[in-house]
Amino acid sequence: MNKGVASGIMEALWGWPPPVLDPAGPYASSVTTLAWALFAMGVLVTGIVVAALYVAIRGPERWRRKLGGEKAVWIGGIAFPAVVLTGLLIWGLALTASLTEPITGREARVRVTGEMWWFRVEYLDPAGRVIVRDANELHLPLDRPVVLELRSADVVHSIWIPHLSGKMDMVPGRINQLRVEASRTGRFGGVCAEYCGGPHALMGFVTEVHEAANYDRWLAAQAARQAGAVAPGATPGEPAAVARDPQVPERYDPARGWALFRDTGCAACHRIAGTEANGLAGPDLTHVGSRLSLGAGILPNHRGTMMGWIADSQSIKPGNRMPSYDRLSAEELGHIAAFLEAQK
Amino acid sequence: MRHVAVAALLTVAACKPPPDDRTSLPADAAERGKAVIERVSCGSCHAIPGVDWPRGGAGPSLEGFDDVGLIAGALPNTPGNLAAFVRDAPATKPGSTMPPMPITPAEAQDVAAYLYGMKDE
Numbered sequence A: 001m002n003k004g005v006a007s008g009i010m011e012a013l014w015g016w017p018p019p020v021l022d023p024a025g026p027y028a029s030s031v032t033t034l035a036w037a038l039f040a041m042g043v044l045v046t047g048i049v050v051a052a053l054y055v056a057i058r059g060p061e062r063w064r065r066k067l068g069g070e071k072a073v074w075i076g077g078i079a080f081p082a083v084v085l086t087g088l089l090i091w092g093l094a095l096t097a098s099l100t101e102p103i104t105g106r107e108a109r110v111r112v113t114g115e116m117w118w119f120r121v122e123y124l125d126p127a128g129r130v131i132v133r134d135a136n137e138l139h140l141p142l143d144r145p146v147v148l149e150l151r152s153a154d155v156v157h158s159i160w161i162p163h164l165s166g167k168m169d170m171v172p173g174r175i176n177q178l179r180v181e182a183s184r185t186g187r188f189g190g191v192c193a194e195y196c197g198g199p200h201a202l203m204g205f206v207t208e209v210h211e212a213a214n215y216d217r218w219l220a221a222q223a224a225r226q227a228g229a230v231a232p233g234a235t236p237g238e239p240a241a242v243a244r245d246p247q248v249p250e251r252y253d254p255a256r257g258w259a260l261f262r263d264t265g266c267a268a269c270h271r272i273a274g275t276e277a278n279g280l281a282g283p284d285l286t287h288v289g290s291r292l293s294l295g296a297g298i299l300p301n302h303r304g305t306m307m308g309w310i311a312d313s314q315s316i317k318p319g320n321r322m323p324s325y326d327r328l329s330a331e332e333l334g335h336i337a338a339f340l341e342a343q344k
Numbered sequence B: 001m002r003h004v005a006v007a008a009l010l011t012v013a014a015c016k017p018p019p020d021d022r023t024s025l026p027a028d029a030a031e032r033g034k035a036v037i038e039r040v041s042c043g044s045c046h047a048i049p050g051v052d053w054p055r056g057g058a059g060p061s062l063e064g065f066d067d068v069g070l071i072a073g074a075l076p077n078t079p080g081n082l083a084a085f086v087r088d089a090p091a092t093k094p095g096s097t098m099p100p101m102p103i104t105p106a107e108a109q110d111v112a113a114y115l116y117g118m119k120d121e
């Protein structure tokens, strides 16, 4: 795979060192420690068996007789495994006790809903009200436990952030809770780990871990944007889109993009907070301009991918539930992309 | 020994392809061009040899593009035209359905170098 265009899914599955061996939080790290310990035990036992085999074939007569005796079976075949396995079990249970610690209810809460084939993400306040609606991206504070409230809108999905935790199913009609905690800032990929039909293999997201203070500031800013209404007639979003190349005249106008967004039918499936665009069938686009990925963790987010996704998402993610808009002209695509880039 | 060396030198010189503005584009320009193509994801609208992902279908596949006579059916396929087209298609070919891309003119030349140097199966 092309590392150059990596985002959510590729980082979760192709990252180096392999994400499952590179824990970034206490839950994942106890699992990794246990895995290494089991691996080491396996190597040790294999070594003993190979040595015994050698003795049995080539060893001196006296040793061979000992190895074939009843005592060897009692010690090597029963006592040794019993002691070692019991020890491992007790140690493993103690090590992973933190995984099953009860949820206190004081943790921050984020509701993540599996949809075919993307993740709806909603940040809750302590009273359980949704304060920020977002998608395909999970922001976490450093060193603070967060409980993910996992649901499904359709079929069984499973959420997996290999750097942070094990997998947890998202089952229709049920709420599963998964506690995650990160001990390192950075971006970590996540995927759906339960086959859910069609483009399941292209269903992922990006997790970003912030310093706790930055996280609080980020959440407050998003919540303020979501609570505010956009005056009728005004264009939502930041006023000036950033032009990467000052030599390219910014001929695209977010205001025209907004008009196209409403007239082309995008608003029927996508929400932009504070406006009449309140569709729920697709990901919330209120903050799509600052999203780290597009298409549920499969593309980096910039002008080229934004236009390519809108023009023909079906060729990139076959079977996904957004129609391709191949009848839009280059100008119209440019206006819509400029508008969406301004939704920070 | 000297004769062998001279002969070898002559053979190598004879193998050098005739100067051609397509094949003499430096290899590192093509390398840089590929990095630009990946940065702005031209692949989100085109299948491009050497780019595994994405391989979108909004624009035509660029497999075998170096043999195409006209860019987008309109412009002679020269490096100058190609560099102008990939940066700002509607300005180069009025009515083109490919939107302008946020790259500098120098980057556009590197991209053209890559598109000409692609090895298709």
Ligand SMILES: [Cu+2]
Pocket: A157, A158, A192, A193, A194, A195, A196, A197, A200, A201, A203
């Ligand atoms: Cu799935």
